[in-house]
Amino acid sequence: MRKDTKQRLLEVGLDLLLQHGYNDLGVQTLLTASGVPKGSFYHHFRSKQDFALQVVDRYMREVHAGLDACLSAPERAPLERIHTFFALSLEKYGREGYRGCLLGNLGQELSAASDVFRYKIEWCFAEITARIAVCLEQARLRGDLPPDTDVHHMADLLLDCWEGAALRSRLQRDPAPLRAMLDFHFNHSAA
Template sequence: MAKDTKHRLIEAGLGLLLERGYSGLGILAVLEATGTPKGSFYHHFRDKEDFALQVIDAYVSEVHAQLEACLSDEAVGPLDRIRGFFEATARVYESQGYMGCLMGGIGQELAATSEVFREKIEGCFTAIAERISVCLREAQRRGQLSPDADVLAIADLIVDGWEGAALRSRLRRNPASLSAMLRLYFDALPAIAPTAGAESGAAAP
């Protein structure tokens, strides 16, 4: 029962954080949304900050589960796996009314005022980029990217571009920015692949 209560609180917290941000998150609203007594809340969380950090942890766990599900599917080419992860993420945004990325939203709100949140969210983005870079290295081995390409820099750029597109999709309440970002980035990636007939190990011009 205790585990169920904590799960319900975190689930409600996710929705409220997406909608209102950290500053607009009230513990009373979480309690009312879940029908939970205040004492039960403080049994699981020290305070509002601890609660929000645990909500972010739960959100990140879901993101990484989706990331692994997409990027581990060896029946699909590595670049298509990466794109598939972001397309799946876009569908999640749609189901949430295009509220955007929780990490991006909280990061923009708190990065300048809370080192705890800044470090946690930056660490999350770094971990996602590192996992994507593994798939990009596979693309290199398959000859889909130049062997000289900096795959971690490319992965960072993809994550950065996605977060910007997620913000615009939230502002517009539609997926146009997300779709445009994916087309731009994944149409551009072949441009840094080896050219036909190029010597092995040579970068594309």
Template sequence: MMASKEKVALKSPFGTKMTSSSTRDRLIEVGLELMRKHGYGATGLQEILHAAGVPKGSFYHHFGSKEEFTAAVIERYFTLEAKHVDTVLNNTRQAPLKRLRRYFEELIQMAGQSAPIAGCLLGSLSLEVADASPLLQSCLSFSFTHWQAAIASVLREAVEKGELPQSTKFESLAGFLLNSWEGALLRSQADENDAPLKDFLRFVFDDLLAK
């Protein structure tokens, strides 16, 4: 998820506080793991504090609320996923569509049923809290928009290099691919197998994007 070389004219909603506090980082790391495993509602403050070994006062020194804390967790997830994007999607030594396929293949390993923690935090939080929290809705939308822009950048390059037709609407296509991936991932979790993710790969790269 998902910074790209293509700039997106959006103001970040995260409101990051410039701090190198190891306590703050520890809380975010623990919160990220617990929310990925259990979701927002099932991850309580006491559970976070106990797992991080941090007193309640320290938590509120860094975060005004669980909502603000979750925004920081989303930002951390966004930053980690952006590193994966940079490693794979921005590797211009490989053909655009080849590295896009490699990217989604690696996402299956990272988020599919064989992963240490299955699923996508952005997707799960979108279902759970986006309609109840304007702050978190904004953070989630920001993250998805930048993720889509990273995919669109690769598709645009594919058009420029003749891998896709000149008529390709790469921005809309990127949104379709991202939305299809998230839907396939959700179905994968419901079925407890990776068949929907493998179907996504096959239909996207063997049919939709095949010349």
């Protein structure tokens, strides 16, 4: 039961953080939405910050699982694998109402106020781009990208563009910015 309570708080918390952000999410709102008593929250988390950081960890497990599933599909070309990851992310965003990326949202909200969140989110982004860079290197070696492509820079740029488009999609509640970003990147990055 203990693990179930914590997982319930993290699951509901992820949804509420995407909906409200960190500053506008009160612990009582989380407890009410999850049906968990206040004492249970403080049994599992030292503070609201500890809770949000653990939600980020849970979110990253989902992101890593998605990356692993898409990027390790040898039957597809490397660029197609990367495109598939982002296309599936776009579909997920749509199911969730285009509320954006938890990392991007929290980064925009908290990076100026909290070094803890700034470092954590930057680390998460670095983990994502490192995995994408490996796949981009495979594309470069296959000749799908120019031989002098800096795959780490390209991975960073791809994620930066994605996060900007995710913000625009969130503002507009529309997938068009994300679709345009993917179309542009994958139609112009090939050799």
